Amino acid sequence: MSTFFAMNGYGFYIWSAYGAAALVLVIELLALRSRRKSVLEEARLTGPEDEDNPAEAAG
């Protein structure tokens, strides 16, 4: 197992590359989740607006 992580001496470079890639993907997914939560909350608070609402009329 430790020989796998050592990668014949290249472990530092390989795991720095893979680790950072995994980290930013996880950050993106968490950011999407929290942003979704907050826009849903905001949309509920806004509620339906009257017929001539600009978003609808823009087509």
Added chain:
Amino acid sequence: MSPNWFKYASPATFYPLAGKMIPWFAWSAALLAAVGLYLGLVVAPTDFQQGDAYRIIFIHVPAAWMSMFLYVVMAIWSALALGFNTRLSAMMAQAIAPTGALMTFIALWTGAFWGRPTWGTYWAWDARMTSELILLFLYLGVIALRHAIDDPRRADRACGVLALTGVVNIPIIYFSVQWWNSLHQGSSVSLTKAPAMAAIMLTGMLIMSLAAWFYAIAASLARVRIIMIERERGAAWISELTEVRNA
């Protein structure tokens, strides 16, 4: 009567469709990444020239391909938004930018950690690397410009123009290794020549590329749904959504 192709161009009909597509793309991405990482990190043999350092290729190349590809897709959506003034196209362009920026960052970062053991440096102001860095700035510029303009429809147009102008950088990145003497190696994979790498390495890299594709599609669709709720809130269809009522 011909089918109405513009039906799915309406956020109200695209929202639930995107919601159904996301799990398929997300799980395919996870599964492909698991297979690709296993092939790349365990099955593929050590390279006779680079040792194990070459294994960075399994994320570097897919991320670099996606960084360029997503930019072109973003520019196409921007062109459609500018040409037809369609809301959904502009929202798609807006949704792709952060994932594109992320892929560009991964390409640059993994490239640095591959360059150090093989070339002796994390960074050089080389044509390939510099043009890829400019790509990151273009993505960040599009995102920043959006935040600088309050009216979303005006922001759509401004970002669209910037995104389209930036497309000029894509062929520069792609051909940089041919046009200039570059530290960066040329393409290992091309449509006209046999690939310059072992079959198992190529398979792992292609599977990881497919995983990156599906991940980017899932993330962009998830983001476009958020953007729809954000920009269309107040519309009847939004307030009727179960997830909005239960929020």
